[in-house]
Amino acid sequence: MFTGIVEELGRVAAVEHGAESARLTLHGPLVTEDAVHGASIAVNGVCLTVVEADAEEFTVDVMLETLDRSSLGSARPGDPVNLERAMRADGRFGGHVVQGHVDGTATIVERVPGERWEVVRFTLPESLTRYVVEKGSITVDGVSLTVASVDEKTFTVSLIPTTLELTTLGHKRVGDTVNLEVDVLAKYVERLLDSREAGSDR
Incomplete structure (x- = not known):
């Protein structure tokens, strides 16, 4: 589980494309401080498992579904990325519950x-x-944000100077793609209500 508070603005160091997957190597000296094989790190909001790590870089495998569903399918060396390690049990909960399971993409x-x-x-x-x-x-790209306004086709957020400076959202331009994960609590509530309605019809 993550909180949507980006720890480090890293970058893509290398990309190896396979037939149905890709292997990404990412530069992030802070998040690799305690990274071990099997650790979870969110990359632009996508929960990925560390395969290899050294003092400055770590490597992850990305499956076809993730490549299709997220912006990682178009990742290139040099691209900046938002990085966050999985939340510790004794850590501060600064954002909101983030699973690292991208629901889709959006365009600025x-x-x-x-x-x-x-x-x-x-x-x-x-x-x-x-x-x-x-x-x-x-x-949005792994950053916990508050929705300022929403209509049927778009939504807005307000970015403070810290977010603009310390995350990829400060560098994104109109037309760029970002990853979205909606609040998981909303999905749970919907499922519970659907189950309740189905039960009342029996």
């Missing part, structure tokens, strides 16, 4: 600078619309 359609912040508008896949609410939580 607008960036509006403010005095010290920036409002960014993203497309919203129709399949995720019901899970996104104003003032609710959403994960």
